[in-house]
Amino acid sequence: MKLKSILAGLVTALAVTSALAWPTKTVTLVVPFPPGGSSDQIARTLATKMQESTGQTFVVENRAGATGTIGATHVARSSPDGYTLLVASLGPYVIAPHLVRNVAYNALADFDYLTVAVQAPNVLLVPSASPYQTVQDLVAYMRSNPGKLTFASSGNGSSDHLTAELFWQETGTSGVHVPYRGGVPAMNDLLGGQVSASFQNINNAISHVLSGRLRALATTANNRSPLLPNVPTLAETGVNGVDVYSWQAVAAPKGLPTAVKRRIHESLVNAINDPQIRARLVEQGFEIVANTPAQFTTFQQREFARWKHLIETRKITAD
Numbered sequence: 001m002k003l004k005s006i007l008a009g010l011v012t013a014l015a016v017t018s019a020l021a022w023p024t025k026t027v028t029l030v031v032p033f034p035p036g037g038s039s040d041q042i043a044r045t046l047a048t049k050m051q052e053s054t055g056q057t058f059v060v061e062n063r064a065g066a067t068g069t070i071g072a073t074h075v076a077r078s079s080p081d082g083y084t085l086l087v088a089s090l091g092p093y094v095i096a097p098h099l100v101r102n103v104a105y106n107a108l109a110d111f112d113y114l115t116v117a118v119q120a121p122n123v124l125l126v127p128s129a130s131p132y133q134t135v136q137d138l139v140a141y142m143r144s145n146p147g148k149l150t151f152a153s154s155g156n157g158s159s160d161h162l163t164a165e166l167f168w169q170e171t172g173t174s175g176v177h178v179p180y181r182g183g184v185p186a187m188n189d190l191l192g193g194q195v196s197a198s199f200q201n202i203n204n205a206i207s208h209v210l211s212g213r214l215r216a217l218a219t220t221a222n223n224r225s226p227l228l229p230n231v232p233t234l235a236e237t238g239v240n241g242v243d244v245y246s247w248q249a250v251a252a253p254k255g256l257p258t259a260v261k262r263r264i265h266e267s268l269v270n271a272i273n274d275p276q277i278r279a280r281l282v283e284q285g286f287e288i289v290a291n292t293p294a295q296f297t298t299f300q301q302r303e304f305a306r307w308k309h310l311i312e313t314r315k316i317t318a319d
Helices: 002-021 038-054 066-076 090-099 135-144 159-171 183-191 202-210 258-272 275-283 293-313
Strands: 027-031 058-062 084-089 111-127 150-153 176-179 197-201 214-219 245-253
Touching: 027 038, 027 066, 038 058, 038 084, 038 111, 038 245, 038 258, 038 275, 066 084, 066 090, 066 245, 084 090, 084 111, 090 159, 090 245, 090 293, 111 135, 111 159, 111 183, 111 202, 111 258, 111 293, 135 159, 135 214, 150 159, 150 183, 159 176, 159 197, 159 293, 183 197, 183 202, 197 202, 202 214, 245 258, 258 275
Parallel strands: 027 058, 027 084, 150 176, 150 197
Antiparallel strands: 084 245, 111 197, 111 214, 111 245
């Protein structure tokens, strides 16, 4: 019995030592989208700070395709040792599993959820020359002219598309969804007046709103954004149930040792809350979340159920 106790103690000590030593080799942050987007930006920000604080190498690997599910699948199948992490928006976590056929991972069971790093609301936008000055103007027109007003999005099943669907559902209206291959072409046509309106992430919209090229009618936030203090929330305009945030979060393959999980979470939160990084992200329109693994797990389950219900109710497809 003594020998068994000694061996058990040695195993525990080795596990603790290994966790405290993390990382001892290169850590890969997998972004399941092309370079340049919000998830890529957050991953590179985290990688730089975590490399600085740990002295180890952190690399960002872009594995784009299939609405983010290719990169997410790669992480889900990786070893749960703390050296392969997923940095992604809500898409691969709570939207794509309901839209993409034969997704090769279980979004509720195949990951250890580490933290939601940041979130940002969407903004309901119209071109500056639009006749619609308020949300009420827009809703009144759609009620009188169902299925005529065009809404641009970055693609079928994107956050901006689903926000529009939720908006139509809650206001009892209907519009024409115009999907693009990404946010840039959608924004370009909105700026050019080829489409009537769009829900866009505040990070992508803020410069165009401040320059006067686009008019912001409302945000999907719970409270007014400090970047657009004069723009009401949708709830303030009388439209409830459309509180939507785009968020970027970090997860690992299921099965991380508890001590390693704790060490990674601590490193992530310290990086996000670094004063310089925090200030820069807030200036860009992000809200800092940096929650716990337990909080992220609960949030993941709630968001998964919410978007599943909307996608099934509205019969939304990825095609």
